[in-house]
Amino acid sequence: MPDNSNKFCESNDVHIHIPSWINEAYFKKLLKRELTEFRKILNLSIIPASPPGECESYTSLLMRIIIDIEMKDGFTQQKSYIMKTMLTDAAGIGYINTLNIFPKEKQMYELIIPQLEQLYQEQGRSVKFSPKCHWAENVNGRISLVLEDLKTKKFSNINRLKGFNMKQMQRVLEKLAEFHAASAVWHQRNGAYPEDFQRIYLPANYHRSKSYQARIQSYKTAMATWGFSNPELYTSRIPTADQFVQSAARCFNNDPLEFKVLNHGDFWSGNILLNSTLACDIKEIHFVDFQRCKWGSPAQDLWELIICSSHHSLRTKQFDCFVRIYHTHLIQCLKLLNYAKPLPLLRELHMSMLKHGFWGYFTTFMHLVLILLPVDNGASLPKLMLPGEDGDRFRAKVYTNPLYVRAALSIFPFLHRRGLLEF
Structure with missing residues (x-):
């Protein structure tokens, strides 16, 4: 059996402190629940989930867990998961845990995202927004998530320095419209989102x-x-x-007459994964990192996507075109999901982009610098x-x-x- 006493993992000179409770015993519970023929763990490896030198996470400990397992029939197989857990107060950023971003993300993966996907299922369409959540727990206030490793299904991020090209932007905008439309219908059916999604x-x-x-x-x-x-x-x-x-x-002014959605809240290319063909045609798009979701104008996600993640030659020249692409697909999805309120007009969306135009400056000053x-x-x-x-x-x-x-x-x-x- 491998030695799990080592509390550091490293990859290309990147060292991450691993809590002692992340070990074989922890993952045996998951494997026994998911695999009826599971016998034992042969090897468990933990590596950083992000490449060295990339935009790092200041709110989470993010790891890729690779497990070699033996089944009852003697055959072996490998499983790979992404594990996300809270940083400790000892790391000097304990204040982050007071922002309730982890309880929010746990609710998103366990409850809200499956319900958003179910809305499309009811209309005969299969739509997925995120990796599958295999395990979510809250142990004495410490929240942990074990997620599907999308890398094993050939999902990947684009080069953040280049940004999305026009074809990619169209698909990402349409996927965002699907997410927003479902969130608006969810609100229509269930009432207000939990308090954490309203708070600023x-x-x-x-x-x-x-x-x-x-x-x-x-x-x-x-x-x-x-x-x-x-x-x-x-x-x-x-x-x-x-x-x-x-x-x-x-x-964040809560205008009751304005069309609102559940914003992703951190919508840039690092949180958008594409599954593409060899010809660069996009087959699927999934989103990750739902810690900053917020009920409000869709302008927040649109400004951040366009400013931070579109190719430099497209960012301002195609701005109005991007808004139209999003709006066209948003209306189609709202109609499909039987949205009962008045459909937002394109000019109203443009007005909202102006009203919330501070996001354009904010993302330029705050996010784009590091991206x-x-x-x-x-x-x-x-x-x-x-x-x-x-x-x-x-x-x-x-x-x-x-x-x-x-x-x-x-x-x-x-x-x-x-x-x-x-x-």
Whole structure:
């Protein structure tokens, strides 16, 4: 039997601390439940689920569990799972566990996603939104999920530095429309989503935050080097801490007349997996990471997808086309699922995109910076927020990254033309 006392796993110089309770005994329970002919575990390997230097998770411990098993007939087979569990308070990020993102994700995988898929099943269509959840538990407040490993079914992410091409964007937008439509019908049938899906978490004390002040100072310094003919036009429009918080709060304003859906909440290419043919035709699309789902305008997911994950040549030029693709499929799905309320008009969706246009700036300033950073083992969100010289050096590096500069040179004029930088 393998020795499970080792509490670290490593892959290409990446070291992850593994809690001692993640061991053979833990997975025997799962295997006995799923495989009637299961006899014993021959070997269990734990490796990081993300490649080294990629955008890392600051909220979860994410592992790929590979298990060689022997069946009662003597034959062997291999099983692979993705395991996701909460980081410990000792890791210095215990505050994250107070945000209820894990209870929310557990509800999504166990209850809500299967019910969204069932809505299509009732209409004779097979639609899947996520990997199968094999196991979900809450042990004294520690939540863990064991998920299907989509890699074994030839699912993969695109290159985040390149973004989705037009064909891929169309399919992803249509899949998002299917998810949103089902979520709206779920709400119609069942009433409000649980409280965690209604609650908002706004940054507090930003006006006293040295981190935010350091970031906007570094950002403005970098903007002056990007190549704008009039950089002051844009640097003068970077929101103050108060403007930032107030603009974020307005995005969550609960307008009872506005069409709403359950947003994925972190909808970029890293959380979107494609199963494609050798000819690059997409067969299936699945989403992962449902920790930030939020009831509200679909503008949140649309802004983040378009800004953070479309190819640079498409992001602003095809923006209105992307909204139309999404809207067309959304209406088809709402009709299929017998949505009883008035169907949202295309012009209403465009108005919502403007009303919630802060998401365009927010995702550019917050998310796109790290998404477009080439593989860097030293990159981290905490380092981006660190006041002082070390933070300044890292911010200067990421804010002048040529891929990010190229994106920003088209995004900021686009936002300005639409009046979305008037904080």
